[in-house]
Amino acid sequence: MDGPFTTPPRPQGWLVRLALSPRFHRLAERLPLVRRFARAEGEALFDLVQGFVRSQVLMALVNLGLLARLARGPETTEDLALLTRVPLNRMEILLKAATALKLVRKRGTLWHLTPRGAAFTVVPGLAEMVSHHRALYADLADPVGFFRGPETTQLAGFWPYVFGAGIGDPEAHRFSRLMAESQTLVARDTLAQVDFSGQSHLLDVGGGHGAFLSAVAARHPGLRLTLFDLGQVVDSAPPLPAQITKVAGSFRDDSLPLGADSLSLIRVLYDHSDATVAGLLARAFEALPKGGLLVISEPMSGGDQPDPATDIYFAIYTMAMQTGRTRSVAEISTLLQAAGFVQITSPAPARPYVTRVLTARKI
Ligand SMILES: C[S@@+](CC[C@H](N)C(=O)[O-])C[C@H]1O[C@@H](n2cnc3c(N)ncnc32)[C@H](O)[C@@H]1O
Structure with missing residues (x-):
């Protein structure tokens, strides 16, 4: 540790004081119940x-x-x-x-x-996901430098659109395939929590290769569906069910297509800064009619109660992307309210490491 602390030490809880005492650890080895607890803690530390x-x-x-x-x-x-x-x-x-x-x-x-x-x-996409961690681990090879804030990261290069950069076809194909393959579980958990049966038209913004909309199409054959994403991404999408229309554009620069009474943002917000998300939510509000439904689905931080999956893996992953942030329900709700949305709800997630759903309305 370099650099002095500027405040005197503050008092600690009694269990922490005990755990800080080498004498206590020597004693714990001789007391069977305490020994079991101390050994379990030792194993947990070794796992870390x-x-x-x-x-x-x-x-x-x-x-x-x-x-x-x-x-x-x-x-x-x-x-x-x-x-x-x-x-x-x-x-x-x-x-x-x-x-x-x-x-x-x-x-x-x-x-x-x-x-x-x-x-x-x-598990769809799991092996590809593990492989692409090469970039994340390279960024974490110097963890102190990483947390102090590097100039550039390898992971940001993997996801070039996060800076609003134009993307080439091979890049669009590479990350869209990775997202499409991992979409199966996200779509399953999202559709278990959101009922689109009262809606007539869903616009999926940042919808990648249309994997989420394909899952919606299978569940709701009568629903009109529009896929909105960057040109190179929608152009490289595989053939999609007939009820899906593709629209190319950027939610940074273009208005979103009108006419849908529901709009989904699946694993989109956490890639971007608060300013970009605020702009996107304002555009989503503009695009929806009164009564329109907004669905956000992505892994979310546990907020005041950090989650073992999302506050380690996703929070650090999105930080390595350099523009993104894994937000809590409360943080997303604040951004939604600022854009004009109300009736914000977020049911407990089935698998927080897969996704968490948040819905809101324009009234
Ligand atoms: C993390 S991926 C999620 C894709 C898909 N929703 C899913 O969950 O599999 C984010 C998507 O947002 C799209 N995206 C990023 N910036 C965008 C922009 N400015 N306008 C439209 N789409 C954008 C990307 O091309 C990408 O398909």
Whole structure:
């Protein structure tokens, strides 16, 4: 730690005072009940210490294609080593680490996937998501510099649109595919919490390749649907159900299309600064008729009660993007109220690490 603290130490709670005392730790080893608690805390601390190594083991398994390979059937260490050009002794260590992560197990001479390892290979977009963390981990390689605020980050380069930059076709394709593949779970959790059956026309702003609208189309065949996103993104979308119309434009520079009585922003706000979000919400308010429904769905901060997933992973990820922010329900609500929206509700999320839904109305 460099630099002096300017305030004298403040009083601490008694449990913290105990945990700060080396004498207490020596004593705890001799008292069975306290020992159990102290050891559980010790294990939790060790898990914190080794977290990065766990993630890198997972990254190696994904990038070497080992989990995908084992999804085809069991293999020997020798074959896996040969296939991936990893020396045999190092492959053995990697597979044992994967066993400790409960992703694989060895029976006789053959490595098999566990049910968790098998589930990993079929969750849409999960392997791609792990792979693209290369940029995030590069940014976090110097965590002190990262928290002090670097000039540039690799992750910002992965998502060029966040600065309003024009994007090329390969970039549009790369990040839209990543988002579309992870959209399945987001759409499922969003549609479990929002009922569009009273609506006639939904406009999905920043809708990427239309994965969310395709899920809505399957659920509500009579609903008119409009996909709005940057030109390069809508142009590279795969063929979509007939009820979806594509409109190209930028929510920074263009008005949003009129005519829809509901508007969704799925995983859009957290990419952008408060100023950009305020502008976007003002445009959404303009585009909706009286009574119009706004749906926001993305992982949200726990606010005063930080959430174990969103206040670590998403808060730091969006900070690494340099323009984004993982906001709490209260923070988004303040921005919504400033834009004129009322009747703001946010049901408890089923899986906060997948998404949280917030709805509001224009009246
Ligand atoms: C994180 S992705 C989410 C995509 C999709 N809603 C989903 O959840 O899979 C954000 C989307 O916002 C779009 N976007 C970013 N800036 C935009 C802008 N200025 N105007 C329109 N769309 C924009 C991106 O192209 C991208 O498709």
